[in-house]
Amino acid sequence: MAADSERYIFEAEWYDKVSFTLKKFYLYFFPSDNSVELFDLKTRKTFLRRSKCNGVESKDFYVGAMVTIFSRNIKITNFADQATKKKLSSKRVKTYVILKPNIINKLGEILKTISDYDFHISNLRMGQINLEDANEIFESTSDKLITLIECIIAGPVILLVLLSEDTTVRLQKLTTTFEENSISNGIYISDNKDEINFFSSEENIKQKIKSSAKLQNCTCCIIKPHAVQAKLFGPIIIDIQKANFIISAVEQFYINSVNSEEFLEVYKGVLPDYAAMVSELQSGVCFAMEITHSDAQLDIVSEFRKFCGPMDPEMARQLRPNTLRAKYGKTRIQNAVHCSDLSDDGLLEVEYFFQILNKN
Structure with a gap:
């Protein structure tokens, strides 16, 4: 098979929040130019013609992965043919x-x-x-x-x-x-x-x-998808642990559009960035953490929020250059980490990930 025609075929699904339906596809990936094609299994028609998709690579395609294809978060559920399974299982x-x-x-x-x-x-x-x-x-x-x-x-x-x-x-x-x-x-x-x-x-x-979540005297930290994709999770966690915060629970999550909107609903109508924040959180894998401290008297939510820094990384770099967002953030949306803002939110956000989403 010519290199240009080599392809992998997967079974995949995407939740369309406009029609409130779970659409199922054959997802074709062509490693020669990182192009993709989607075939709708219900309509038996091509949903997306072969197109080069920036931001995806061969390593991103495996069973269980979530890949972002032109702003759609597509979950790969299975191999669609034995040739793909055999080739990728050996590689x-x-x-x-x-x-x-x-x-x-x-x-x-x-x-x-x-x-x-x-x-x-x-x-x-x-x-x-x-x-x-x-x-x-x-x-x-x-x-x-x-x-x-x-x-x-x-x-x-x-x-x-x-x-x-x-x-x-x-x-x-x-x-x-x-x-x-x-x-x-x-x-x-x-x-x-x-x-x-x-x-x-x-x-x-x-x-x-x-789950090892303690669900008391805790706050929530999420390493956002862009930071995970940039392999910043190691340095971020190093900084958290060096600052004497304790990671008492951590898990990898894929957040779908419904859960992303639900989790960030408190910002709806409050921050103009709400829609962009939702899109970022559902754009790929994130690491959610329960953060605690050995000092039970410490206001963990407030202290960890200070450690993360202002929401805008540019402002953080000017005012608090040693904070997580100053060191690893790119924009107000891609600012490396989410952290709980209010004292009551810390436990609620930890519960959302380590109790509610863990049941799904």
Whole structure:
């Protein structure tokens, strides 16, 4: 097959909030020029003729991904043919990594290292695994079972699902870096077939890795999609942890248009940027975090909001140059992070992500 005609075909869906319908497509991706085509499965007609789409690359196309195609957030639900499945399954391999409780305070450094080696994070979830579930998950890892399980159940862990090409070489380099930084004992990379099959199920992950959100004395922080796409999540989390804030829960989310509007509804009619804020939040994957502090008397919402800085990054760079938005923001909309504004909003926003959306 000529390079120009090589294509991947996926089953995909998009919620049309104008007609309030879930539209299903065949999504064609042509890696030679990053062009896409959409075929409507209901009408049996071409919805979008082959067009070059800026901002998408071959690595963005995998089952479970959300890709933004001309302002439409399209979710890839499955492979549409065996040729695509065979080719991508051989080229892109998933790696399952567990960060043990003793290493959570270095989360930012670990995520930065992972992205530096060009691993794509296709899932991230922090939570607690109880003894019964740990025994079930790791029952075939007999040679290191007891020590591993004792570590896993000692506190919250983070599961990372990484996607990459040339996985073996990248993993060797990544492991070497972790060893050089003396943190390899806090990281478990699964190579067990049964464990890999278990973690391949999103339902298993949600059931067995129960949210670690404390839901008290907390505030909400969201690393926005543009910052995730720019691989700024590592440096942002490094800064948060260095400032002695505690990330007590973190999870990767895709926010659809309905949930994006609902979450940001408090700004409707208040900020002229509301529509643009909604579009940004639903434009790709984001990282939602529950932020706490060891000082229970601290006004966590107020202090963390100060740490994020003014909404406008230009103003932040002039007035508070060391804040997150000053360092990582681009515009008022793409300002790197969302944070809770009012004291009552902190808990409500954390609950929205870690209770309401987690049930969906």
